[in-house]
Amino acid sequence: MKKTIQKIGVLTSGGDAPGMNAAIRAVVRTAMFYKLEVVGIRRGYKGMLEKDFVPMQSQSVSKILALGGTILQTSRCPEFKELEFRRQALANLQEEGIDALVVIGGDGSFRGANDIWKDFGFPVVGIPATIDNDIFGTDFTIGFDTAINTAMEAIDKIRDTAHSHDMVFFVEVMGRDAGFIALNTGIATGAEVTLVPEIQNDMDSLCNYLQIGRRKNKTSGIIVVAEGGHLGSAAEVAAQVKERIPNYETRVTTLGHIQRGGSPSCNDRVLASIYGYEAVGALLDGRSGVMVGRVNAKTVFTPFDEAISKHNQIDRSWYEITKILSV
Amino acid sequence: MKKTIQKIGVLTSGGDAPGMNAAIRAVVRTAMFYKLEVVGIRRGYKGMLEKDFVPMQSQSVSKILALGGTILQTSRCPEFKELEFRRQALANLQEEGIDALVVIGGDGSFRGANDIWKDFGFPVVGIPATIDNDIFGTDFTIGFDTAINTAMEAIDKIRDTAHSHDMVFFVEVMGRDAGFIALNTGIATGAEVTLVPEIQNDMDSLCNYLQIGRRKNKTSGIIVVAEGGHLGSAAEVAAQVKERIPNYETRVTTLGHIQRGGSPSCNDRVLASIYGYEAVGALLDGRSGVMVGRVNAKTVFTPFDEAISKHNQIDRSWYEITKILSV
């Protein structure tokens, strides 16, 4: 199979994540090294449907290593769930002479990639890129490390005000249904409480815990709330706490999209570079329908079926540690 | 009068601002240099009423130059508007042997300072510290420079996502009734539109302008919305735009309290250091009822009456420049 691949298409899909550009660069440069042609597919699957193709050379990816976002842009493309549209996409790829794909994105993106592979046997390798770190088959996704540092730095700033004013801030961080961002930033900022979707909390024990802190003269604090938590958004949690402990001075901050942008951290750039290199190599080795990942510091390949259906788990013992260390 | 001052009280009041600690440090160190004693008054005027005093030496302010927030903490104190409470405050100061005050804060804080001065002839000098930069009698307030850099860096990150997804982000920045933060960050981030309280905008011309950009293929963008603007909050402006231009992909981010914290910028540390030094010198020179400031790179003193009642104006020509440069 090795020699059949001559032109690789590369796209970014789903929510953008810092390091996507580093991955694009690594795909392009590695393909050049192997004397392959590369076509950038703009705006994800939508660009595939609309023939939004751009040929890429080594210089197309100069000076993008340090840039956040994705130069190929990204989008959601619900049509791609329908076979009819995927057939059109295939035709477009073939017309362009593309004979293999690298898809950079999250699990939604891998569903589309898996479909192309399963429907048509079209060679596809995926690269996990999402700030949420919730993809099975890799210890780390591209963008996660940058996001936790961005969120941590924002919370550090908020703590200045929390302490100066003796207030409690409820800070909402991203992460979809996963608590990775919340748990890591909770530990890193010494949050008094960290609420993650994976662990059931009730309002009684939360308020109880807060009042213990208060009695110990902890009058300011940070409560990190993961967006997918059981008790609701940061604003909702704050409102409920305020109702039960009326003399609490509370404020709410939703960090929002700043967590998705910015120049990627060293880890994210390295990870993205390795993934891009390995993804091209995997295609040349005849692999397809798999996602590249790093598990225990080794490169592994996980079938999309598995990557899509399973989930990484947070280390629950860390949740206990946050409580012990914030006392 | 010079020799009558032997013990200076210093407090921070109102919203916290990066560089307040640098100002505290400069007040303390300068007072030490002049062989004066210094007492820190914790939590602003509230601490004055509750005798929350702490003696300060040179070492009390070691390693705080780079810290955001205020080690003396701050609070709002509505009671201080009543003469009766101010009398109590005076008694507390006298009991502690404090014979002059440095008040670090914004215009609300200077109102209290002015009252003490006018009621009792108690020597007070003010240092302008607020991220909003809206205080008359100085070109720059402590915290403003840090805040605009923090907001700018956040908007830079958001632009990564805006561009990657072809979206328009409405980003709300702080500033109370003043557009300084919005105008500076709008220019610095190349915002497509910047809405400031000082300039009347109507929804028609805003939407018109956005659609011109769209026709030029500007499909992503940043709209900076000052919190005190005429058209409402960023969320409100976005909703109105969405109603008129339904196919617009919009998102809203309110930067919130991250703008108030963080390690102060070089300018803010220098400014705070000069202000702290000058404030103590002013008290020793017999000045009172005034705020120290920098106008045209020179130290000036402005009576509280004036500092409170007037306002700095944004440079309206800059507003035109933002429009020309974002085309």
Add this chain to the structure above:
Amino acid sequence: MKKTIQKIGVLTSGGDAPGMNAAIRAVVRTAMFYKLEVVGIRRGYKGMLEKDFVPMQSQSVSKILALGGTILQTSRCPEFKELEFRRQALANLQEEGIDALVVIGGDGSFRGANDIWKDFGFPVVGIPATIDNDIFGTDFTIGFDTAINTAMEAIDKIRDTAHSHDMVFFVEVMGRDAGFIALNTGIATGAEVTLVPEIQNDMDSLCNYLQIGRRKNKTSGIIVVAEGGHLGSAAEVAAQVKERIPNYETRVTTLGHIQRGGSPSCNDRVLASIYGYEAVGALLDGRSGVMVGRVNAKTVFTPFDEAISKHNQIDRSWYEITKILSV
């Protein structure tokens, strides 16, 4: 004269400074606004001699506002001091149809600009850009604000180690013959000593001062040394101190070129935007042979002759303040 200008050339020259790209962008966008054509001249005067011209449109300067360095690149060009070469340059400009120039750089760059203006009456306006802030006719040059923040953050990091190990670090900062960077970062980092070229220090009083600190138990410290100082480089000063106070644990760090790069600060981006806008307007107003600047928050124009021959002065009182505050 207004209508004669139809095509503006823009170049960056001398040492690069953060914000040069923001200035290029402002020149291009403002020229577009006035329906002028713009040609980028690459690598400064060298590109002028070698016809290294690139036409620029509004999109040529998209996404460069936040980038350090200069997309037009820069170089030193000693040949330009000779009339013969300048004649060639003029011919090249005329051949390209360029009828006015914006030169972004420092005093060396303005010498060349002045020569073109004086030799041939060719319209030129200069924009001051250098991290050293040593140009007469403006309170601030582009790049200075970013440089002092970069240097300050580096020194903050070094102080962590200085304090942890009870060591004294001699940190050399840039600034050529001017002490602006040293003085500002010295105040902002609470340096125990700041050595600037403008103030004569002798080794005796320096060592004396350091030993006073030592007796007060100040066993760690930062000594900021401006590169152009009388006592030599940081390494030389450290060696001399070590000779006189042998039990001193000293280390030397030369911050070097990190001070010249990086994403520009908010101030530098705003300043560069205003300068670029004003420079084009000045050419259209018939001005030439002048540098745009900001003095006391107002735009002013200074003849190159004056900008080149005079120098801004540091505020010597600040030097005294550093000593008082670091006690």
Add this chain to the structure above:
Amino acid sequence: MKKTIQKIGVLTSGGDAPGMNAAIRAVVRTAMFYKLEVVGIRRGYKGMLEKDFVPMQSQSVSKILALGGTILQTSRCPEFKELEFRRQALANLQEEGIDALVVIGGDGSFRGANDIWKDFGFPVVGIPATIDNDIFGTDFTIGFDTAINTAMEAIDKIRDTAHSHDMVFFVEVMGRDAGFIALNTGIATGAEVTLVPEIQNDMDSLCNYLQIGRRKNKTSGIIVVAEGGHLGSAAEVAAQVKERIPNYETRVTTLGHIQRGGSPSCNDRVLASIYGYEAVGALLDGRSGVMVGRVNAKTVFTPFDEAISKHNQIDRSWYEITKILSV
């Protein structure tokens, strides 16, 4: 053994590393949780010899999580290699009632810790903290992640100038005999060449490689040089290159101590928190003479003998990747 431990001593030793404070905090807070007493030993083993002890409570470690350096300070202590001095240290610990130790540092520090354990059976657990990441028994040491980000950001800045001026910069990074910092930052900054101690390079092939780049019109570049490399320091390598390729415009920057300081990254704070928690737990479980570490995302304990005598290896395939990606 569990119940015998009642008072834990904690110290930092060797070169400081960002995250040491987070580790101290975690040790203290975890000990509090288990109702143990904690004594801080200042300035490492030197403080142990000089009885420089300070009792620590939960509040002693408030607000240090985000600080670089070490609040307990650190030092080198050659005397500790002699049994006689260690006997004195033991006597001091016993006099203070300390019955177990947590030593935070690198391999030199663990040698001392191992000696105390072997000489006297005194319970000691080590926490690996060094920016060099060269300690066997853990995938990551505290401080490494912060250091690679600091170095990367510095090199990003230098690249602005390298590109603007068409120059080649030789940038020296730390790492002692290990190439971890160089390799990671080399990949992350897209360095044209990365020289690490683990891989033998010769000057011929280096110059050859550089000239290939030059022929491809790569006229600017970054060469990352690890401090312990075979070809010498960055300055030495640059000088040799300059001799062989005289028309090369080269500059040298030694990043120096900025790599050791700064607020720790999210990873370093989390790692340090987990290590601190686990170290106290290990002592209570009766472990001693071991270092806590994370291998493959699990906590492991490695005997000091092994941690001291073996070394982590860089992934040599990454070295090849840097070459492929920088083309």
